[in-house]
Amino acid sequence: MSGVRNRWAIRWLRSQLPELVASGAITSENARAIERYYENDRPRTNFAFVILATLGSALVAAGIILLIAHNWDDLSRATRTAIAFLPLLMAQALVVFTLMRRDESRSWREAAAIFDVAAVATAISLIGQTYQLQGTFSDFMRTWLLLSIAIVYLLRTTLGAIAYVLGCVVWLFAGWGMFSPEGNPMFFWFLMVLVIPYVAIRFRLDRDSRETAILVIILALASLFGVGATADFANANVGALAYAGIATAIYLCGMIFFPQPAGRLHPLAVVGGIAIGVVTIVLSFESNWHMTYRVASVPRDSAANLAVAVELLFPIASVCLVGFDLLRRRAAFSFSAALLPIVAAIAWAISKLCELPDDKWQSTSCSFAAATVMNCYGLLLGIDILARGIRTNSIARANFGLLLIAALAICRFFDSDLSFVARGVGFIIVGLGFLVANLLLFKRRTAP
Amino acid sequence: MNMLRIMIFAVVALAQLGVPAVMVWQREKTLKQGRVWKFRTAPVDPVDAIRGRYIALRFATEEFDAPVKFEKGNKSVYAVLKQNTDGFAEVDHLTTEAVETDDVVQVESAWWYGGKQHVRFPFNKFWVAEANAPAAERAYVENNRRDNQNAYVTVRVRRGDAALDQLYIDNEPLSEYLRGHSSR
Numbered sequence: 174m175s176g177v178r179n180r181w182a183i184r185w186l187r188s189q190l191p192e193l194v195a196s197g198a199i200t201s202e203n204a205r206a207i208e209r210y211y212e213n214d215r216p217r218t219n220f221a222f223v224i225l226a227t228l229g230s231a232l233v234a235a236g237i238i239l240l241i242a243h244n245w246d247d248l249s250r251a252t253r254t255a256i257a258f259l260p261l262l263m264a265q266a267l268v269v270f271t272l273m274r275r276d277e278s279r280s281w282r283e284a285a286a287i288f289d290v291a292a293v294a295t296a297i298s299l300i301g302q303t304y305q306l307q308g309t310f311s312d313f314m315r316t317w318l319l320l321s322i323a324i325v326y327l328l329r330t331t332l333g334a335i336a337y338v339l340g341c342v343v344w345l346f347a348g349w350g351m352f353s354p355e356g357n358p359m360f361f362w363f364l365m366v367l368v369i370p371y372v373a374i375r376f377r378l379d380r381d382s383r384e385t386a387i388l389v390i391i392l393a394l395a396s397l398f399g400v401g402a403t404a405d406f407a408n409a410n411v412g413a414l415a416y417a418g419i420a421t422a423i424y425l426c427g428m429i430f431f432p433q434p435a436g437r438l439h440p441l442a443v444v445g446g447i448a449i450g451v452v453t454i455v456l457s458f459e460s461n462w463h464m465t466y467r468v469a470s471v472p473r474d475s476a477a478n479l480a481v482a483v484e485l486l487f488p489i490a491s492v493c494l495v496g497f498d499l500l501r502r503r504a505a506f507s508f509s510a511a512l513l514p515i516v517a518a519i520a521w522a523i524s525k526l527c528e529l530p531d532d533k534w535q536s537t538s539c540s541f542a543a544a545t546v547m548n549c550y551g552l553l554l555g556i557d558i559l560a561r562g563i564r565t566n567s568i569a570r571a572n573f574g575l576l577l578i579a580a581l582a583i584c585r586f587f588d589s590d591l592s593f594v595a596r597g598v599g600f601i602i603v604g605l606g607f608l609v610a611n612l613l614l615f616k617r618r619t620a621p
Numbered sequence: 622m623n624m625l626r627i628m629i630f631a632v633v634a635l636a637q638l639g640v641p642a643v644m645v646w647q648r649e650k651t652l653k654q655g656r657v658w659k660f661r662t663a664p665v666d667p668v669d670a671i672r673g674r675y676i677a678l679r680f681a682t683e684e685f686d687a688p689v690k691f692e693k694g695n696k697s698v699y700a701v702l703k704q705n706t707d708g709f710a711e712v713d714h715l716t717t718e719a720v721e722t723d724d725v726v727q728v729e730s731a732w733w734y735g736g737k738q739h740v741r742f743p744f745n746k747f748w749v750a751e752a753n754a755p756a757a758e759r760a761y762v763e764n765n766r767r768d769n770q771n772a773y774v775t776v777r778v779r780r781g782d783a784a785l786d787q788l789y790i791d792n793e794p795l796s797e798y799l800r801g802h803s804s805r
Contacts, residue, residue, distance in 0.1 A: 247796075254645055258638065265634045272627050293637050300641040302674075302748035304648040305785040316640060323633040327626055 183211050226280040227332065230288045250303055257299035264292035271328065282328040290321045290333065311347035315360065318344060322367045331384040334371050335391050341365055342395045345402055357476055358402035362483055365399065368392070380431065389431075389441050393423045397448065400487065407480035409473075413456055417517035418487030420448035421510065425494040428506040436565050446558075449510050450577050453554060456517060457547040457581060458588065462524040462540035488514035509557040516550045551581045559610060568614050575610060579603050651784040655777030656723035658702060658710040660742075662772045664765055674754055675746040676761050676788070678774065682711045687738035691715045691731060698731045699781070700740055709773065712740065721780040744776055744785040749795070756799050764790045 190204045199207075248256070267285045275281035294317050301308065318340050325333045341364045348358065372392060375385045400419050404412030424445025431439035438446070455461065495511050498504045520543035527539035555578035562571025582603050586596050663679040691698070696717040702724045703713040715731060715738070728740040749757040764771040775786040790798040 257641065261637060261641075265630075265637070268630060268634075269627060272623060272630060276623060289637075296637075296641045297644075300644050302750075304645065304652075305744070305746075305748055306644060306648070307743050307746055307785070320633075320637050320640060323629070327630050327633070 187211065223280045223283050223332075226284045227287050230284040231291060235291075253303040254300065257296045257303065261289075261292040261296045264289040268324070268328065283330050283332055286324050286328040286330040286333045289324055290317075290336075293317060293320050309347070311344060314340060314344040314347055315364075318364055322364075325368065325371055329374075331375060331388055334368055334375075335384075335388055337368055338365070338388075338391050338395050341368075342398055345398060358399065358406050359476055359479055359483070361399050361402065365392070365395065376430065386431075386440050389426070390444055393426075393441060393444055396423075400484065403480045403483050407477050407484055409477070409481045409484070411481060411484050411521070413461060413517050414488050414514065414521055415484035416452045417456070417514045418485075418489070418491050420445060420452045421491040421513045422487055422494060424449055424510055425491055425498070425506055429494060429498050429503075432505065436567060438570075446510065446573070449513050449554070450573070450580075452517075453513065453547065453551045453577070454580050454584060456520065457544060457551050457584060459536055459540050459544035462520065462543040463536050488518065507557060507561060509554050512550070513554075516546060520544070520546045548581060548585070552578060555581065559606075563610065563614065566614065566617060568611065568618075571610050571614055572607070575603070575607050578606065647782065648784050651779040651782045652777050652786060655779035655782070655784060657786075658704075658776045658778060659708060659773050660776060661709045661770070662761075662765055662774065664767050664770065665762070674751055675748045676757060678745045678747055678788075680742060680774075682709075683741060684737050684739050685712055686736065687733065688736065690733035691738055693717055693731060698728050698740070699725050700728050700742075701725055702778070710776075715740070719781065723778050723780065725781050726776075726778055726783040727781065742783070744774070744783055747774070747785065747788045747795075753796075753799055756803065757795060760790050760795070760798060760802065761788075 187208070190199075190207060193199045194201050194204050264285070268289050271278075271281045271285040297313060297316060300306070301313070318337065321333075321340075322337060324330070325337055341361055344364065345358055345361045372388060375382075375388060379385050396419055397416075400412075400415050404415055422445075424442055427439045427442025427445050431441055433439050491511070491514050495504075495506075498506065523546060524537075524539050524543040527537040555574045555576075557574070558577065559571050559574030562568070562574055582599050585591070586600075591599075661681040663681045663683065665677065665679050693715075694717070697719065699716050699719060701713045701716060701720075702710045705711045715728075716725075719727075727743060729743050729745075730741045732739050761772060763769070772788065772790050774788050777784045777786050788795045793801065
C-alpha cells in the first residue's frame with residue numbers, strides 16, 4: 174500500500190507537526206506517533222540524485238569521445254582501435270567495483286550500467302568507422318541490445334530496462350520501414366522475451382512503485398508497435414484479431430496484476446482501456462473488412478507462419494486471462510471491454526462468409542455486417558463504461574465512455590449514408606448525454 | 622551471491638570485448654592479405670552524397686551491359702571481378718555460386734532494366750570523422766562529376782570477404798587530400 178501514498182503530502186504533514194504541537198492541536202506524543210507511523214515512507218534513495226548521477230556519467234563519456242574525435246583522422250588504425258576499447262575497459266572496471274563495493278547504492282548501479290552500455294556502443298561504432306565496416310543501423314542496434322541486456326539484470330536497473338525496451342522499438346523501426354521491405358520483425362519478440370524475467374522480478378519485489386508502472390507501460394506500448402510490424406510482415410489478415418487481443422490483454426494485466434483501491438485504476442489498465450477504445454473505433458470502419466485481396470496471392474514461409482502464431486497469441490492470452498480471473502472469483506474488470514477479442518473474431522468470421530470482390534474498395538454484405546457488429550459493440554461498450562463511471566462516481570471514466578460514443582457518431586457521420594436529420598438527432602443525443610452525465614456526477618460529488 | 626554475479630559479469634564483459642575484437646581481427650586479415658582492387662566511383666547527386674557521417678559511394682561498374690536478365694531465384698548473388706586496361710575493377714560476370722577466392726564479392730542486390738544489369742556492392746559507405754565531413758563531401762562531389770571524374774576506392778578482397786580500404790581523391794587518400802587542400 175505504501176506506493177499509493179502521496180509522498181509530497183507526507184512530507185508536508187511532517188513539516189506541519191511542530192506547528193501543530195505548538196498550537197496545542199496535537200500533543201508531542203501524537204506527533205512522535207505520526208512520525209513513527211510514516212517512518213518506513215522515508216525515500217530510500219533520492220531519485221533526483223540517481224538521474225543526475227546517470228546524466229553526469231553519460232556527459233563525461235560523451236565529452237571524452239568528442240575530444241578524441243577532434244583529432245581522429247591523424248591517428249593510426251592501431252591507436253584508434255586501442256582508444257575504442259579504452260572506455261569499455263574502464264566501464265567494465267567500474268561495474269566490477271560497483272558489484273563488489275557499492276552494490277547497495279542505486280545511484281552507483283545506474284551510473285555504472287549506463288557507462289558500460291554507452292561504452293559498448295562507442296566501441297562497436299568506433300571500430301566500425303575505423304575499419305569501414307558496412308553493417309546497417311539495425312545490425313548495430315541488435316548487437317548493442319544483445320550485449321547490454323545482461324547489465325539490466327546484473328545491476329538491477331529499471332531505468333536500464335526501460336531504455337532497453339525503447340531500444341527494441343528503435344531496432345524495430347530501423348528494420349521495418351518503407352526502405353527495407355525485407356525486414357523480419359520477429360526478432361523483436363525475442364528481444365522482448367529477454368526482458369520479461371526482469372519485469373517479473375520488479376513485479377514481485379516492488380509492484381506498486383512508479384518505476385515498475387513506467388516499465389510495464391513502456392513494455393505495453395512497445396508491444397503495440399510490435400504487433401503492427403508483425404501484422405504487416407505476416408500479411409495474413411488477422412491483424413484485427415491481434416490488435417483486439419493485445420489491447421484487451423494490456424487492460425486485463427492492468428486490472429488483474431495491479432489491483433488498486435476501489436474507484437482507482439492502475440495506469441496500465443488506463444492504457445489498455447484507451448487501446449480497447451481506439452481499436453474498437455478503427456474496426457468499426459467497414460473498409461477494414463473487405464480490403465483483404467492481397468492475402469491469397471502471398472507465398473507463405475515459416476517466418477510468416479510464426480508471425481501469424483504470434484499475432485494469434487494475444488487474443489488467446491486475453492481469453493486465458495479472463496478465464497484465470499473468473500476462476501479466482503475476483504473479476505473486477507469490465508466484461509464488455511474484455512469481450513473485444515471475441516467480438517472481433519465474430520466480425521472477422523462474418524466478413525469471411527462472402528466471396529471477396531475483385532476490387533478491394535468494393536464492400537460486400539458480409540463486410541457491412543461485420544462493421545455493424547463492431548458498431549453495436551462500440552455503442553454497448555461506451556454505454557457500459559459510462560454506467561460504470563456513474564456508478565463509481567468517476568468523472569474521467571464516464572467521459573471516456575461518452576467520448577467513445579461520440580467518436581463512433583463522428584466516424585459514422587462521415588462514412589455512412591444516413592440522412593442529415595438522423596445525423597443531427599444523433600449528435601444532439603450524444604451532446605445531451607455529455608451534459609447530463611457530467612451534471613449528475615458533479616452534483617453527486619459536491620453533495621455533502 | 623555477489624561472487625556469482627561478478628562471475629556472470631566476467632562472461633558478459635568477455636562478450637562485450639569479443640564482438641568488436643572479432644570485427645577487428647577479421648578485417649585486419651583481409652586488409653593485410655587480401656588482393657587490392659580499385660573501383661572507379663560514379664557521379665552522384667550532390668544532395669545524396671553524404672548521410673550524416675559517411676559518404677554514400679556508387680561505382681561505375683555497378684551498371685553494365687547485359688542482353689538478358691540474370692536469374693538469381695532466391696539465392697545470393699556474387700560478382701566475379703576482372704581488371705580492365707586502366708587498372709580498375711569491372712564485373713566480369715555474376716554467379717550464384719559462393720566461391721571463396723580473391724576475385725569474388727557478394728553483392729547486396731541485383732536487378733536488370735533496359736538491357737543493363739545493375740548490382741549494389743556491399744562496400745558503399747565511407748565513414749569520415751565528423752569534423753571533416755563537410756570538407757570531405759565537397760571534395761568528393763567536386764571530383765566526382767561527369768566532367769571531372771577523379772575519385773576511386775581501394776578494396777581488399779580475401780576469400781570472398783571485401784574490406785573497403787581507402788578513398789582516393791586526385792590520387793591521394795582522402796585525409797591527405799583534405800590536409801593538403803585546407804592548408805592552402
